């Protein structure tokens with residue numbers, strides 16, 4: 304197995320906002336390290352030098368590949384995919400992965416499709432470079448899959464792997480030339496909910512409300528409690544469906560995965 308692991312090389316697609324790295328990238332790097340081979344990270348953005356620097360210090364990352372272009376505004380899968388394919392052509396990875404977030408779930412299936420391989424989604428454990436554990440039926444069954452594809456393309460459930468330490472690493476930085484824009488889609492705008500509370504998916508404490516709260520106004524009780532506990536606030540689907548709170552607060556199978 305160790306001989307096999309020596310020949311692994313993994314590309315982690317970094318998720319970020321051009322300013323900071325999204326925490327799930329660090330969990331994904333830990334998963335990539337479990338594969339045993341060299342770990343490279345691809346940072347694509349409009350102006351992401353800061354993120355590349357941040358990544359180069361993460362333990363276990365050997366190389367940070369940076370591609371900057373206006374076309375990566377909004378991190379569209381249509382534009383990122385050709386870049387990933389070009390990068391793969393150059394370095395010939397055995398594994399390509401990203402976090403199982405909205406970003407990764409949007410991107411990785413497209414990459415796998417273009418490579419003509421079946422992706423493995425939402426892995427929670429790596430047993431061998433080709434054997435992954437993933438959940439099915441809303442987490443009621445754990446499924447161990449052996450992936451026979453030449454290139455393993457997968458998404459990683461962030462809450463199942465520790466975050467890689469953000470200091471102590473010394474990765475080399477390499478600039479990539481972005482391939483020509485595809486122009487299939489265009490990023491127009493995004494409206495982000497601003498909150499001083501911890502982010503739901505990575506919060507250590509979560510206070511969640513359900514239908515019993517009876518109205519959106521009553522969620523104020525939870526916000527006050529959460530602020531005392533430095534907690535994030537979540538909601539059940541029933542509360543979201545009833546219109547008490549927006550659906551980005553929903554926890555669960557059709558909502559966000561939390562690991563307090």
Ligand SMILES: Cc1cc2nc3c(=O)[nH]c(=O)nc-3n(C[C@H](O)[C@H](O)[C@H](O)COP(=O)(O)OP(=O)(O)OC[C@H]3O[C@@H](n4cnc5c(N)ncnc54)[C@H](O)[C@@H]3O)c2cc1C
Nearest residue numbers: 512513514515516538539540541542553554555556557558
């Ligand atoms: C395919 C599928 C996917 C789903 N995905 C999700 C998901 O991702 N996330 C999710 O949350 N749900 C999901 N659901 C729905 C889930 O099955 C439950 O129906 C839902 O979570 C119940 O929410 P609740 O506990 O808020 O509501 P309820 O089950 O209605 O519970 C409310 C509770 O509050 C109590 N209560 C009411 N008034 C008061 C009061 N004044 N004081 C004290 N207690 C009171 C009630 O007695 C009851 O026990 C999904 C369902 C399906 C079919």
